[in-house]
Amino acid sequence: xxxxxxxxxxxxxxxxxxxxxxxxKVDEMFAKGMIHGTTHLCVGQEATAIGGCAVLRDEDKIxxxxxxxxxxxxxxxxxxxxxxxxxxxxxxYCKGKGGSMHIADVERGNLGANxxxxxxxxxxxxxxxxxxxxxxxxVVLCYFGDGASNEGSFHEAVNLASIWSLPVVFLCENxxxxxxxxxxxxxxxxxxxxxxxxYGIPGVVADGNDLLEVIRVTDEAVARARRGDGPTLIxxxxxxxxxxxxxDGRKYRTREEEAxxxxxxxxxxxxxxxxxxxxxxxxDLDRLQQRARADIEAAVQFALDSPMPDxxxxxxxxxx
Amino acid sequence: MRQMTYQEAVREAMSQLMREDERVFLMGEDIxxxxxxxxxSRGMIEEFGPERIRNTPISExxxxxxxxxxxxxxxxxxxELQFSDFVTIAMDQLxxxxxxxxxxxxxxxxxxxxxxxxxxxxTGAAAQHSQSLEAWLxxxxxxxxxxxxxxxxxKGLLRAAVEDNNPVIFYEHKLLYGTKSEVxxxxxxxxxxxxxxxxxxxxxxxxxxxxxxxxxxxxxxxLEKDGISVEVVDPRTLVPLDTELILNSVKKTSRVVVVYxxxxxxxxxxxxVSTIVESDAFDYxxxxxxxxxxxxxxxxxxxxxxKHAVPQVDDIVTAIRKMMRKA
Ligand SMILES: Cc1ncc(C[n+]2csc(CCOP(=O)(O)OP(=O)(O)O)c2C)c(N)n1
Numbered sequence: 001x002x003x004x005x006x007x008x009x010x011x012x013x014x015x016x017x018x019x020x021x022x023x024x025k026v027d028e029m030f031a032k033g034m035i036h037g038t039t040h041l042c043v044g045q046e047a048t049a050i051g052g053c054a055v056l057r058d059e060d061k062i063x064x065x066x067x068x069x070x071x072x073x074x075x076x077x078x079x080x081x082x083x084x085x086x087x088x089x090x091x092x093y094c095k096g097k098g099g100s101m102h103i104a105d106v107e108r109g110n111l112g113a114n115x116x117x118x119x120x121x122x123x124x125x126x127x128x129x130x131x132x133x134x135x136x137x138x139v140v141l142c143y144f145g146d147g148a149s150n151e152g153s154f155h156e157a158v159n160l161a162s163i164w165s166l167p168v169v170f171l172c173e174n175x176x177x178x179x180x181x182x183x184x185x186x187x188x189x190x191x192x193x194x195x196x197x198x199y200g201i202p203g204v205v206a207d208g209n210d211l212l213e214v215i216r217v218t219d220e221a222v223a224r225a226r227r228g229d230g231p232t233l234i235x236x237x238x239x240x241x242x243x244x245x246x247x248d249g250r251k252y253r254t255r256e257e258e259a260x261x262x263x264x265x266x267x268x269x270x271x272x273x274x275x276x277x278x279x280x281x282x283x284d285l286d287r288l289q290q291r292a293r294a295d296i297e298a299a300v301q302f303a304l305d306s307p308m309p310d311x312x313x314x315x316x317x318x319x320x
Numbered sequence: 321m322r323q324m325t326y327q328e329a330v331r332e333a334m335s336q337l338m339r340e341d342e343r344v345f346l347m348g349e350d351i352x353x354x355x356x357x358x359x360x361s362r363g364m365i366e367e368f369g370p371e372r373i374r375n376t377p378i379s380e381x382x383x384x385x386x387x388x389x390x391x392x393x394x395x396x397x398x399x400e401l402q403f404s405d406f407v408t409i410a411m412d413q414l415x416x417x418x419x420x421x422x423x424x425x426x427x428x429x430x431x432x433x434x435x436x437x438x439x440x441x442x443t444g445a446a447a448q449h450s451q452s453l454e455a456w457l458x459x460x461x462x463x464x465x466x467x468x469x470x471x472x473x474x475k476g477l478l479r480a481a482v483e484d485n486n487p488v489i490f491y492e493h494k495l496l497y498g499t500k501s502e503v504x505x506x507x508x509x510x511x512x513x514x515x516x517x518x519x520x521x522x523x524x525x526x527x528x529x530x531x532x533x534x535x536x537x538x539x540x541x542x543l544e545k546d547g548i549s550v551e552v553v554d555p556r557t558l559v560p561l562d563t564e565l566i567l568n569s570v571k572k573t574s575r576v577v578v579v580y581x582x583x584x585x586x587x588x589x590x591x592x593v594s595t596i597v598e599s600d601a602f603d604y605x606x607x608x609x610x611x612x613x614x615x616x617x618x619x620x621x622x623x624x625x626x627k628h629a630v631p632q633v634d635d636i637v638t639a640i641r642k643m644m645r646k647a
Contacts, residue, residue, distance in 0.1 A: 036621065036622070036626075037443065037445055037446060037621050088621055094621075097618075097620035098446060099444065099621030099622075100621075102447065115405075115446065115447070115449055116406070148378065151378055152379070178378050179354065180352070181349065181375060181377060181378070185375070186378075248354075251353050251354065252353050252354060309622055314615065314628050315617055318617050318618075
């Protein structure tokens with residue numbers, strides 16, 4: 001295990017559980033009618049969320065997707081304010097106006113979740129352009145899904161980033177489905193990373209359930225971007241355990257396939273690595289897991305105790 | 321007669337049309353085994369198969385452009401834009417291609433396609449999944465725009481839209497999918513461009529579209545107790561607009577309130593008001609015309625804020641009471 005990971009192992013393991021418990025809690029709260037609207041859960045995709053962000057510096061930025069709770073936590077967001085946002089509270093990241101699909105934590109470099117599939121990809125390119133033009137030397141990590149890679153915005157944005165050699169890393173979380181459309185039906189290539197060739201940039205296929213591998217490939221791509229050598233397209237193969245959103249009977253895939261992927265749980269896998277390397281004891285791991293669970297319970301309480309936004313705020317913030 | 325939901329009515333219209341005409345087919349994201357984001361095409365793939373219930377990648381521009389191309393060459397595609405908000409991605413194909421090709425070609429081709437687009441707020445899906453963008457589309461010469469408010473209207477208007485030789489935007493409202501009305505089993509057509517008096521009244525005309533028709537009807541019930549008789553006119557189609565129906569109603573009642581969910585500024589309500597003011601119905605008006613529309617904000621997620629973003633029954637009631645007092 002790399003030294004940098006050993007040093008941060010506790011934090012990474014804890015954050016993966018934080019993502020898992022956050023989304024499981026949200027699932028439960030939706031079922032109970034405690035949250036209005038819609039949500040997209042990233043249970044099973046904790047390694048890409050936490051691993052990708054793990055190599056970033058504070059000043060680096062990310063763009064996220066409609067399935068963005070994990071990315072948000074990865075970039076260091078406060079789960080209290082996230083939960084408050086989902087519950088439409090005034091203390092939420094977007095004062096109750098954004099909800100699950102639109103959480104942004106701009107202070108920490110999270111330029112926001114996005115309800116439009118592929119909508120964040122050109123934004124990432126623009127943010128990278130700022131970095132280059134203003135010589136700020138930050139890197140932008142752009143998360144998107146396999147489905148998004150079929151949108152024109154993906155192709156146009158990657159091309160632009162490539163010809164301008166921008167410091168952006170395109171991290172595709174290939175969780176095998178865009179809603180009900182499987183990658184096997186919706187594209188005629190085996191690897192999304194192969195699309196990099198069309199734009200003359202490196203394409204890398206990674207095991208998206210292996211935290212260490214996600215960290216390794218993202219680190220390389222970020223270093224390349226920071227050196228001024230331009231973008232990389234990473235495809236991390238993973239799986240979303242839950243349905244697309246709250247009302248999904250998952251008829252488009254089999255329970256066997258789901259079980260196969262659940263057996264490759266990225267959190268348990270990283271836990272075993274930590275034990276094997278001697279970096280942590282089982283006690284340590286249990287403690288971190290418990291801490292994450294307790295923090296999510298506290299976040300729910302924080303949200304419940306928070307006020308609803310005043311109706312007077314309805315027309316605020318349209319213009320700067 | 322049997323009752324049916326709006327969602328079922330759209331599905332029945334599509335199924336009947338597909339049985340009759342092999343040129344009719346469906347195209348869109350998740351419309352196959354998933355049945356569409358709102359379940360409108362549920363079960364159709366079992367009957368018609370994946371060739372005619374065509375699941376697409378998430379590629380709104382390509383789907384729309386492909387529908388234009390297929391329509392130009394003899395098919396009659398019905399495409400679903402999963403949420404009407406995604407029309408933004410398809411805008412070039414709709415505005416620069418679909419709407420203009422016939423005219424540019426000197427009438428030598430036509431584009432008989434239907435774009436089904438679920439719109440509107442009330443589900444908590446927030447700013448990028450709750451818009452009502454029909455005014456944009458109504459602005460473009462060459463596009464027809466339909467906004468059915470009931471299951472009955474949806475079934476008849478969808479048939480008319482598919483039979484029409486032009487691109488038709490079929491704007492559905494997400495909160496209407498579960499609403500029921502009487503719907504005949506046999507196929508029928510409601511002509512595009514023909515509005516409907518949803519409730520007859522003497523004192524004031526409310527011109528309302530889509531979900532606002534139901535809110536206006538509710539408001540009319542409340543006002544009836546005050547002795548105010550409200551006529552609710554549903555244009556059903558924005559382009560072309562049944563001006564005669566609206567003007568006749570205004571001449572009868574002498575007062576008019578126009579209600580729509582889309583943002584008030586630049587909305588289609590302004591068009592309706594101008595049509596009234598520019599006509600001889602103007603002489604009949606006993607009070608200034610009132611427009612109620614959505615606030616000039618994106619739709620927020622919090623349910624209370626969300627409700628306040630668009631006109632509600634109370635807003636309609638208040639506006640009419642005020643108007644009646646002044647007059
Ligand atoms: C432009 C656009 N089209 C369609 C949708 C509806 N939608 C939301 S998420 C989604 C699937 C996206 O798949 P993918 O990019 O693979 O991300 P995943 O959900 O798998 O994380 C779809 C079709 C949308 N939000 N925006």
